[in-house]
Amino acid sequence: MNPLSAIRHVDAAALQPLRAPKPALEARAAQTIPLEELEKVALEFNLNPVAKPELAASPFANTLAQMVNEVGAKQSAASNAVNGLLSGQSVPLHQAMIAMEEASVSFQLMVEVRNRLLDSYQELMRMQV
Amino acid sequence: MIDMLPGIDCTTSALTAERIRLDVISQNIANANTTRNIDGKPYQRQQVTFETALRRQETGDGGGALTHTVKVAHVENDQRPPVLVYNPAHPDADHAGMVAMPAINLSEEMADLIVASRVFEANLAVVKNSRSMTIQTLSIGKRS
Numbered sequence: 001m002n003p004l005s006a007i008r009h010v011d012a013a014a015l016q017p018l019r020a021p022k023p024a025l026e027a028r029a030a031q032t033i034p035l036e037e038l039e040k041v042a043l044e045f046n047l048n049p050v051a052k053p054e055l056a057a058s059p060f061a062n063t064l065a066q067m068v069n070e071v072g073a074k075q076s077a078a079s080n081a082v083n084g085l086l087s088g089q090s091v092p093l094h095q096a097m098i099a100m101e102e103a104s105v106s107f108q109l110m111v112e113v114r115n116r117l118l119d120s121y122q123e124l125m126r127m128q129v
Numbered sequence: 130m131i132d133m134l135p136g137i138d139c140t141t142s143a144l145t146a147e148r149i150r151l152d153v154i155s156q157n158i159a160n161a162n163t164t165r166n167i168d169g170k171p172y173q174r175q176q177v178t179f180e181t182a183l184r185r186q187e188t189g190d191g192g193g194a195l196t197h198t199v200k201v202a203h204v205e206n207d208q209r210p211p212v213l214v215y216n217p218a219h220p221d222a223d224h225a226g227m228v229a230m231p232a233i234n235l236s237e238e239m240a241d242l243i244v245a246s247r248v249f250e251a252n253l254a255v256v257k258n259s260r261s262m263t264i265q266t267l268s269i270g271k272r273s
Contacts, residue, residue, distance in 0.1 A: 067131075070131050074131075074133075092144070092145055092148055094141065094144040094145075094148075094253075094256075095141060095144075095145070098134070098137060098140075098141055098256060101134065101256070101260055102133050102134055102137065105133045105134060105260065105263050105264065105267075106131055106133045108264070108267055109131075109133065109267060112267050
């Protein structure tokens with residue numbers, strides 16, 4: 001799985017509005033990048049980073065994958081903290097809140113990076129040949 | 130790890146430390162009239178001392194910056210002697226009718242409580258500012 005696959009889904013749907021409507025695809029495009037997708041990506045890259053030869057060829061994709069990993073790690077840290085808090089382990093409240101905040105801010109950073117990528121891609125597509 | 134919120138490590142440790150201080154103060158207030166502790170003596174007032182802990186913050190290139198975080202060094206017994214109060218009906222009274230009460234001054238504890246909650250608030254303000262700085266930074270270059 002490619003780190004940009006989620007972006008591609010969104011993009012394909014957004015760029016080709018004239019195609020026959022595909023409700024499933026459009027429903028996906030309506031959301032932002034789904035969390036499960038991110039987690040899948042993160043897991044995949046954790047487990048076998050060498051198994052993807054085309055990634056080794058493009059360092060930027062690696063960087064992106066690393067970022068997605070980091071964001072996934074923050075999300076899981078936040079959910080661990082909240083679980084710990086709610087299940088009565090001695091996780092202080094502020095730690096859970098800060099972990100959630102950190103997860104949300106880094107997610108925003110990721111979305112921002114994705115937006116920029118999409119913008120530049122669309123800029124390229126609009127180029128006159 | 131990406132350092133998304135600047136200075137958050139120190140602040141988290143300070144918040145934790147202040148929470149522990151709050152715990153100890155509440156313990157002091159709750160036990161202001163406890164004449165028999167686990168060891169049979171009146172409750173001894175407790176106080177916390179903080180110390181700096183160095184934490185190496187990993188940066189991506191293998192190096193790291195040292196951040197000075199706070200941790201609770203000790204929870205110590207206050208050495209003030211118990212206050213003797215005349216109360217011959219009390220079960221813990223000695224033969225002269227004096228009861229040893231813990232030397233806890235409620236107004237002192239309330240002042241400590243105010244200090245602890247203000248420091249907590251200050252650290253929360255740091256968190257809030259740090260977050261808004263990051264969010265504002267993310268909006269660099271946004272059109273519209």
